[in-house]
Amino acid sequence: MRRGKLRIYLGSAPGVGKTYAMLSEAHRRIERGTDCVVGFVEHHGRPRTEVMLHGLEMTPRRELAYREGTFTEMDVDALLSRRPAVALVDELAHTNVPGSRNAKRWQDVEELLQAGIDVVTTVNIQHLESLGDVVESITGVRQRETVPDEVVRRADQIELVDMSPQALRRRMAHGNVYQSDKVDAALSNYFRPGNLTALRELALLWVADRVDEYLQEYRGEHDIRTTWQARERIVVGLTGGPEGRTLIRRAARLAEKGAGGEVLAVYIAAGDGLSSASPKELAAQRTLVEDLGGTFHHVIGDDVAHALLEFARGVNATQIVLGVSRRRPWQYVFGPGVSATVAVESGPDLDVHLVTHDAAARGRRSLPVARGARLGRPRLIWGWLTGLVGPALLTLLLHEVVPELGLANDMLLFLTFTVAAALLGGLFPALASAAFGSLLLNYFFTPPLYRLTISDPRNIVAISIFVGVAVSVASFLDLSS
Template sequence: MGRGKLRIYLGAAPGVGKTYAMLSEAHRRVERGTDCVVAFVEHHDRPRTEVMLHGLEQIRRREIEYRSAVFTEMDVDAVLERAPAVALVDELAHTNVPGSRNAKRWQDVEELLQAGIDVISTVNIQHLESLGDVVESITGVRQRETVPDEVVRRADQLELVDMSPQALRRRMAHGNIYKPDRIDASLSNYFRPGNLTALRELALLWVADRVDEYLQQYRGEHNIRTTWQARERIVVGLTGGPEGRTLIRRASRMAAKGSGSEILAVYIARSDGLTSASPKELTVQRTLVEDLGGTFHHVIGDDIPSALLEFARGVNATQIVLGSSRRKAWQYVFGPGVGATVARESGPDLDVHIVTHEEAAKGRGLPIARGARLGRARIIWGWLVGVGGPALLTLLLATLDSGPGLANDVLLFLFLTVGAALIGGLLPALASAAVGSMLLNYWFTPPPPPPARPGPGDKVAQGLFLAGGGAGGGGGAR
């Protein structure tokens, strides 16, 4: 027999209607023919809740004597013997009377689940173990009965039972929650509007995080890599430089504009360890992002743009924040920067923000903007075609007994120059024009080598090569 399923009604505060909702679900299941019993439900003398118990089978309770008094608890053995399809167990965080089968009711529920019985239960947000200190600071009341967060997180179904503070206070004033002698004190203390609003926010945020876990699990199981923009997640790409603090603060301001936004700072290190950032600076940035409510992540990846995009899509991010490049102009010969590559390959599901900072203008001139739009692979192929192509063409033509003629030789070399321009942009095209003109002049312009002194016609040909390379390079980088 497989493990039973757990459904929990999570309340934002006492009296919002968790038990009522649970009993309503029980009636719906009984009407559908499901074998559903009440293992333990406490109606707290609330008339409407007590009425909902009518028509449902109730398992007898176990009586336990403790300190000259008799208490009743759920009889786990009786429920197991009855073996229903579904059991209702109220107040999951309840502490059992000493002498009971288990210390906590959630442990009783675990036994029922292990026996293959589905369980429907209830719990209030203030009873979650991780929120004990927060709830005490808000309400001034320390919750003695708690349930581990993991027990609630493992629930197969989690439903929030919510109610506005004003509506809940009206229910209290009408006597639908506590007896008349407790109403005034409750409204003046625990049930103050501020307390109820804060508890409600805690419940909404906790459930939102649980829903996000469900979403991530579903995306992983179905191998979904595209971003679902159900919630704003901002990934900050860090290099370990001082500009990282500026990026984190900028991302924090962006997150503040959208409720529920999340910040994830990530530093990507190469696996060979040849390039690494200052550990001290990364520590400062980790502290800063955590102080602002975000998280810090350390990722290993040799291809930084690909690793950054993979991380962003893995966490279902919606935005990426990067700093403007600190590279020098000559470094763009080897390809575009990380920011340009990420922006080009991010696709329509990720917004990329390039943030300027003080470090961007230090020690470099303006980059070649058009060339920066090309990928690294195109730049490399452009140089291979522009420099290697003329050399290979020269070897090929030199092996021919009778070449196609100088005019056709020029056209062949010019074709390589234009190809280098279209593939790699301006710089490979200029290099191709220079190399091609020199090879033409040395090998194919009479008289044969040693090279003749260039004449006016040769200078015109060289000028045409350079002009063609420059024009093609400008068009090829668009």
Template sequence: RGKLRIYLGAAPGVGKTYAMLSEAHRRVERGTDCVVALVEHHGRPRTEVMLRGLEQVGRRELVYRGAVFAEMDVEAVLRRAPAVALVDELAHTNVPGSRHAKRWQDVEELLAAGIDVVSTVNIQHLESLGDVVESITGVRQRETVPDEVVRRADQIELVDMSPQALRRRMAHGNIYTADKVDAALSNYFRPGNLTALRELALLWVADRVDEYLQQYRGEHGIRSTWQARERIVVGLTGGPEGRTLIRRAARMAAKGSGGEVMAVYIARSDGLTAASPKELAVQRTLVEDLGGSFHQVIGDDIPAALLEFARGVNATQIVLGVSRRKAWQYVFGPGVGATVARESGPDLDVHLVTHDRMGKGTDLSRPPRTARLGRNRRVCGWLIGMAGPVLLSLLLRGVAPGLGLANDMLLFLTLTVAAALLGGMLPAL
């Protein structure tokens, strides 16, 4: 399979086609068999000049509704079988009657044939950003390309330009003809539109770069934190203070553009937990509404599991709540927050956030143990707990006195379990 290289433009006219042709000239100078399968210069003199000296494959002409259109001749490119083919405007929709409906499908066929492809696409043509771009510019993009097609590219290079420089290029007639310049500058190419498109492109490419980084760290077994991007992990206990922690982390992430919030709950491997499933569901919804993600990790050693997760996702900060334990409970250990802060090392910042539940006991968020038991169940539990042993003793003495100590103990244990199932801990005791 061939390799795909994409020049991603932040906006029309930033020079992605020019950059692609410059790359083609460099490859030809190095002796690479490179051809132009299809390049649209749109009458721009500087782009048209860059086509000189490059071999071009003839286009296929198609008649549609009485007009003649020229599309890429995929069959001709396959017969020519170059090492590298240049294919402009990846999101283009082909004329009905073409080999494929979309140009990116033509590119997929070239890649499957072992031909490397260099292509171009603008950020506004990505499928997932269609609604966002329309809300910003007021223009609905009819030609789109699936994000996954672009994400699968072996190399993505962002072609960027400041809004002021792009508008100057527009005013000089380097993008559109003179009769279209004024309308373009006052509509699509307004400074606000260009700034928003530029930010979309930068953030999208940043996510792609982060994927490359995570893949590299995984392949090389790197566990230490590389603080390339602000990534905040929020440790949740299932208590109501988790909402405060999530909001605090979201404000911290907002201060650094591109920051990411990941809430994590450490569950015990035996499945026993004091956390409220309802509260965890509320916190999961909250963190997702704030643009973060929710994770659940299995681990009996909470500090170790939390640190392992944080280093695994290349986090830069950990946000924890101040312990809800009472002062006397610290004799059993320093607590999760202090342990994580001590073992985090110099590459992870640990923030202990105060809240209104701190120091009020670890079981404050849990309902009373008997709150879920109905009145009839509690009465039955107490009847079994109080009268059951007496009746069982009389029964064993009068009816079956010779069962033996082991069987007697099992019967009393069964009675105890019955009292616990019905009435809870106190009737069982």
């Protein structure tokens, strides 16, 4: 037997019209030929709601005696016997009178669903169990009747019934919610504009989270990996370094600019369990992101950039926040680094923010491009001239004036121009000078002459050492200057 489907009209506050909306849905279904029966609906003396009951079949209620009084509850057995296609059951969080079949009405609804009967029901946001303390702090009233959040989350459909605080207060003033003798007290207490605004925000955020769950389920079922930018979700990549706090605060400011923005901090740990991250610093960053309303995640992955992108796409993130790299220039020989890789492979659906921080300042000053910008154009020009024209003139001088100086001495003279190019123009002119000088040494001073070949293996070693020494000296001078 198939399980029945549950549709819930979730109200942001009492009196917004969720029961009226449920009854309107019942009339629409009946017009389409659906067998729809009222299991339990309480109109609370509201004329418009009472009118909506006309024309609907209603199951007789069960009478129960309790404390010298008689009360009525929904007759679950009668509904199971009648077996309608759809049952209308109001006030899902209601507590049944002692002696009833179940303690709570949501348990009655669960029986109907298991019997294959579709149920349309209502509940207010303040009756969700997880929000009890929050609602009490806002309104000063403790909700005694609650329903577990999981029961509501399992619903096949949830429709928010909302109304602005001003419109709801007008409805109350016109006597459409409570009797006239109760209106003034209600408007002055529970139904103050601030209370209604806060309850409304709770309802909107709760439903937004539920919609996001539906979206994640759909994306997972259809294996959708691209980002759908329905909501700003910002992933912060943490390394365990002190810059993490700066990144988290920056991400929080970005999230504040978008309605419903969410921050997810993630630390990627190596699969072998070895990590240089400080557990104390990570704990402090976890506390910070949670204090700012975000969440902390610990992910295992050997390829940090790949794991970070997989996580971001898995949670449908719209932005990634990373710190500027702290790598030394020589480390780029082994790859572009996490920040650059993420920026290149993020694609058009993910925005990547590279945030500066104190720990990266020293590393940035040592980058060749940054140093070249500080040297200025004249020094760069002189560096290139020294690195390229100098070896050419030296070759002419050695070839025409002192041709028998020896290969070792020739190499030292060429090395002088490489060092001078590094001092004047930085690393790139020096590297060009080393490469150009090695070609000139090979062609003009290494047998066989005037050919780019070397007959003596010892000369191959000598020129290789020259290139290595030239590059090393040039790199050292560039980093230290």
